Amino acid sequence: MNEIRFREEIAPQTWRYLVHAPEIARRRHAGQFVVLRVYEKGERFPLTIVDSDTEAGTIELVFQVVGSSTRHLAAMQEGEEILDLAGPLGRPTEIEQFGRCVVIGGGYGIAPVIPIARALKDAGNELVGINGARTAEHVILLDRLREICERVEVCTDDGSLGHKGFVTEVLAEMIEGGERIDYVLAVGPTPMMRAIAELTRPHGIRTVVSLNPIMVDGTGMCGGCRVEVAGETKFACIDGPEFNAHEVDFEMLMKRQRMYRDMESDATRMYKPQSTPLNGGCGCHREGGQDGH
Amino acid sequence: MATNRGDGRQPMPERPAEERVQDFYEVPLGYTPEQAIAEAKRCLQCKRPLCVGGCPVKVQIPEFIKLVSEGRFSEAARKIKETNALPAICGRVCPQETQCEQTCVLGKRGEPVAIGRLERFVADWEREHDEVEVPEPPQSTGYSVAVVGSGPGGLACAADLAMWGHDVTIYELFHAPGGVLRYGIPSFRLPREVLDAELNYLERIGVKMRLNFVVGRTATIDELLEEHDAVFIATGAGLPRFLEIPGENLLGVYSANEFLTRVNLMRADRFPEYDTPVHCGNNVIVVGAGNVAMDAARTARRLGAENVTVVYRRTRAEMPARAEEIEHAEQEGVQMRFLASPIEFVGDEDGWVRSAICQQMELGEPDESGRRSPVPVEGETFEIECDTVVVAIGSRAHPLVPETTPDLDMSRRGYVAIDESGATSKEGVFAGGDIVTGSATVIQAMGAGRRAAESIHRYLTGEEPPGGITAEE
Numbered sequence: 052m053n054e055i056r057f058r059e060e061i062a063p064q065t066w067r068y069l070v071h072a073p074e075i076a077r078r079r080h081a082g083q084f085v086v087l088r089v090y091e092k093g094e095r096f097p098l099t100i101v102d103s104d105t106e107a108g109t110i111e112l113v114f115q116v117v118g119s120s121t122r123h124l125a126a127m128q129e130g131e132e133i134l135d136l137a138g139p140l141g142r143p144t145e146i147e148q149f150g151r152c153v154v155i156g157g158g159y160g161i162a163p164v165i166p167i168a169r170a171l172k173d174a175g176n177e178l179v180g181i182n183g184a185r186t187a188e189h190v191i192l193l194d195r196l197r198e199i200c201e202r203v204e205v206c207t208d209d210g211s212l213g214h215k216g217f218v219t220e221v222l223a224e225m226i227e228g229g230e231r232i233d234y235v236l237a238v239g240p241t242p243m244m245r246a247i248a249e250l251t252r253p254h255g256i257r258t259v260v261s262l263n264p265i266m267v268d269g270t271g272m273c274g275g276c277r278v279e280v281a282g283e284t285k286f287a288c289i290d291g292p293e294f295n296a297h298e299v300d301f302e303m304l305m306k307r308q309r310m311y312r313d314m315e316s317d318a319t320r321m322y323k324p325q326s327t328p329l330n331g332g333c334g335c336h337r338e339g340g341q342d343g344h
Numbered sequence: 345m346a347t348n349r350g351d352g353r354q355p356m357p358e359r360p361a362e363e364r365v366q367d368f369y370e371v372p373l374g375y376t377p378e379q380a381i382a383e384a385k386r387c388l389q390c391k392r393p394l395c396v397g398g399c400p401v402k403v404q405i406p407e408f409i410k411l412v413s414e415g416r417f418s419e420a421a422r423k424i425k426e427t428n429a430l431p432a433i434c435g436r437v438c439p440q441e442t443q444c445e446q447t448c449v450l451g452k453r454g455e456p457v458a459i460g461r462l463e464r465f466v467a468d469w470e471r472e473h474d475e476v477e478v479p480e481p482p483q484s485t486g487y488s489v490a491v492v493g494s495g496p497g498g499l500a501c502a503a504d505l506a507m508w509g510h511d512v513t514i515y516e517l518f519h520a521p522g523g524v525l526r527y528g529i530p531s532f533r534l535p536r537e538v539l540d541a542e543l544n545y546l547e548r549i550g551v552k553m554r555l556n557f558v559v560g561r562t563a564t565i566d567e568l569l570e571e572h573d574a575v576f577i578a579t580g581a582g583l584p585r586f587l588e589i590p591g592e593n594l595l596g597v598y599s600a601n602e603f604l605t606r607v608n609l610m611r612a613d614r615f616p617e618y619d620t621p622v623h624c625g626n627n628v629i630v631v632g633a634g635n636v637a638m639d640a641a642r643t644a645r646r647l648g649a650e651n652v653t654v655v656y657r658r659t660r661a662e663m664p665a666r667a668e669e670i671e672h673a674e675q676e677g678v679q680m681r682f683l684a685s686p687i688e689f690v691g692d693e694d695g696w697v698r699s700a701i702c703q704q705m706e707l708g709e710p711d712e713s714g715r716r717s718p719v720p721v722e723g724e725t726f727e728i729e730c731d732t733v734v735v736a737i738g739s740r741a742h743p744l745v746p747e748t749t750p751d752l753d754m755s756r757r758g759y760v761a762i763d764e765s766g767a768t769s770k771e772g773v774f775a776g777g778d779i780v781t782g783s784a785t786v787i788q789a790m791g792a793g794r795r796a797a798e799s800i801h802r803y804l805t806g807e808e809p810p811g812g813i814t815a816e817e
């Protein structure tokens with residue numbers, strides 16, 4: 052179970068995996084994610100299901116290496132099995148015929164955008180894509196986006212590909228240029244999603260974002276993923292992860308995302324994957340022995 | 345070595361508080377064989393034992409205690425296992441003072457027989473002496489049953505069904521089985537090796553486990569019914585409740601579920617060796633006064649918090665936690681602030697919680713539960729400094745299964761509705777444990793699991809369960 056059937060580095064520190072998980076592949080919808088645990092001492096963490104192949108029984112994951120868990124995952128090889136993989140979790144995206152939609156991905160955020168864009172397209176919407184990244188070599192999944200959208204704008208921070216600047220600037224130009232926009236979907240770093248919400252708010256453009264708070268179980272049992280939406284507390288893993296951007300308290304989300312930053316950077320420094328056996332390679336089984344410090 | 349006081353009853357040896365707050369090892373050390381025999385000899389061997397009536401699964405208490413008094417410990421363990429598949433666990437976590445020991449006749453004048461401690465002793469003895477007998481695999485019935493959730497309710501149901509020859513698969517959303525026994529109850533009350541051994545027994549009698557399987561998501565109940573002849577839902581009441589007051593989403597404010605799961609399941613006590621962190625500052629407030637609150641408070645002490653204060657809106661007399669847990673918490677330096685109810689958490693500019701503003705309460709008239717209900721003292725509030733808050737005010741039913749099973753009738757409070765046999769409104773689907781009753785106890789969930797197992801057996805075969813000892817209330 053959970054065998055890595057294929058892996059490739061599609062940008063620096065950014066990987067695309069095909070993982071054998073036929074039950075999840077069969078059931079998943081756009082907008083849903085899985086929770087993984089990569090090795091015995093590892094964390095549970097969420098990744099979006101980018102696509103699935105029900106015949107091959109595989110799901111596609113695209114992730115960026117940011118800390119310990121993602122680094123361990125990136126160190127795995129084809130043929131190895133991911134220790135734990137649960138899903139599909141989260142509410143599927145609400146897909147309707149909105150009209151003309153702009154789908155925006157910043158950095159790895161383009162990965163979660165792909166399945167939603169595909170579903171929007173299948174529902175008869177007209178799509179424009181905006182794909183932003185730091186530099187040309189960090190631009191990912193551009194061909195996939197082009198397949199779905201009738202037009203794709205690319206932008207990079209340094210101008211090495213497409214526009215020089217941020218995705219928000221491209222969107223602002225479109226709005227100012229009087230382009231018809233009925234719906235915006237944006238996934239990426241939280242400041243980017245907040246900026247887009249601010250941009251579309253005055254124009255009353257329906258805007259949806261996919262939030263990425265810290266999660267543990269991913270099934271509603273811990274409350275760690277809580278976010279404030281329209282003044283109410285929601286659990287992103289069961290009420291989301293997608294919400295109306297104009298109602299999200301991004302300030303709080305950003306603070307909560309930083310909750311373990313200091314602790315985690317220490318951990319990443321102290322424990323390199325090379326020194327930590329993968330997948331119970333140490334021979335010891337699941338939680339054994341008595342617990343002390 | 346510190347010991348409990350007690351007239352008559354053999355005291356339970358315990359590790360001293362100063363030592364045990366340094367680690368997550370178990371607090372009570374267990375009886376020696378001599379102590380167990382001496383305690384067993386106190387039992388009057390009543391002809392009509394009242395103790396049995398207090399046990400939700402009707403453990404054959406005088407019978408097993410007689411075997412203990414004769415030094416036949418492993419036989420005693422097997423006697424218990426006729427009705428209770430997890431004695432090493434129940435001996436540790438059952439609230440005996442409100443169950444079997446409450447009704448023991450000796451309790452009328454002095455102290456009741458220490459039934460729980462004896463239960464724990466014989467189960468530990470059997471395991472430590474490698475005398476656990478795995479019964480012969482029974483003739484297969486050809487029926488297959490899905491059990492959803494691997495908490496005590498699911499485990500008890502699975503054990504019985506497997507013993508009667510059914511093919512049983514437990515589906516569990518977490519990566520490790522046990523339910524609250526795994527992620528809720530800390531290892532200093534229930535060591536993981538004890539839990540693992542009990543789970544191992546289940547696997548040895550042929551119960552299969554599908555971990556990382558989220559019923560309602562990975563497959564629905566209807567889909568499980570395509571592969572199985574019956575389903576038992578034991579998904580627990582795992583959803584945390586919050587106070588719904590300002591500042592509750594500040595950094596450092598946890599649900600007890602998250603705080604305990606990070607430590608118990610994910611091993612945040614051993615961060616950074618384990619990847620999952622937990623934030624536990626020096627001034628911790630725990631809101632609530634049940635077992636969960638005591639577990640969170642004692643865990644916080646073990647994570648190094650100097651000041652841990654339990655904030656409760658009633659008084660000591662109304663605390664729902666077990667007496668033993670309250671006593672242990674206090675020995676370990678946990679403070680109690682009664683008649684106080686947080687109305688707001690105040691944070692700093694980075695969003696971290698810095699204090700709790702509490703409303704002073706007083707006790708008013710008794711409410712429908714018979715407890716005197718707390719009422720605010722108008723205008724009297726005070727502030728407690730804190731850097732971590734753990735909210736332990738109860739839980740709700742898990743909605744994933746109900747939401748994805750349209751023809752499952754629910755009770756008013758969002759729990760699954762069942763009849764006396766444990767059957768739900770849906771053909772072939774049974775339910776029990778916290779998902780039916782709301783938060784209760786381990787042994788009540790097990791009792792419900794066993795009752796459902798009997799009903800499932802009848803439903804599948806049309807016959808009474810073989811040699812089944814009925815676990816009716």
Ligand SMILES: Cc1cc2nc3c(=O)[nH]c(=O)nc-3n(C[C@H](O)[C@H](O)[C@H](O)COP(=O)(O)OP(=O)(O)OC[C@H]3O[C@@H](n4cnc5c(N)ncnc54)[C@H](O)[C@@H]3O)c2cc1C
Binds near residue numbers: 094098100117118315
């Ligand atoms: C619904 C959802 C879908 C996501 N989809 C993708 C995806 O498709 N591709 C991708 O690259 N990333 C995705 N993420 C983010 C991904 O989960 C984090 O990058 C990952 O958990 C980082 O873990 P780490 O140990 O490598 O880094 P760490 O050093 O542990 O953390 C780095 C940062 O990642 C975040 N993070 C840490 N632990 C968790 C956790 N358990 N849950 C959520 N966030 C955490 C925190 O903000 C943290 O500061 C998604 C997050 C969510 C909530």
Ligand SMILES: Cc1cc2nc3c(=O)[nH]c(=O)nc-3n(C[C@H](O)[C@H](O)[C@H](O)COP(=O)(O)OP(=O)(O)OC[C@H]3O[C@@H](n4cnc5c(N)ncnc54)[C@H](O)[C@@H]3O)c2cc1C
Binds near residue numbers: 559582635745786
């Ligand atoms: C911290 C704490 C301390 C406690 N201390 C005591 C004590 O000392 N004594 C006592 O008697 N009782 C105690 N209790 C109460 C007791 O643990 C519960 O009453 C008991 O565990 C209920 O058992 P259950 O089988 O109904 O559910 P649970 O133990 O909650 O197990 C439910 C299982 O189902 C799984 N699940 C849920 N939804 C799904 C799904 N959709 N798909 C697959 N799996 C799913 C969950 O992950 C979980 O593993 C305590 C509870 C807590 C939280």
Ligand code: SF4
Binds near residue numbers: 399405435459787
């Ligand atoms: S199972 Fe619990 S209630 Fe029953 S006899 Fe044992 S300790 Fe007492």
Ligand code: SF4
Binds near residue numbers: 386
């Ligand atoms: S009621 Fe007490 S004394 Fe009587 S049999 Fe039960 S444990 Fe023994």
Ligand code: FES
Binds near residue numbers: 266267271272287
């Ligand atoms: S991740 Fe635990 S409730 Fe959402």
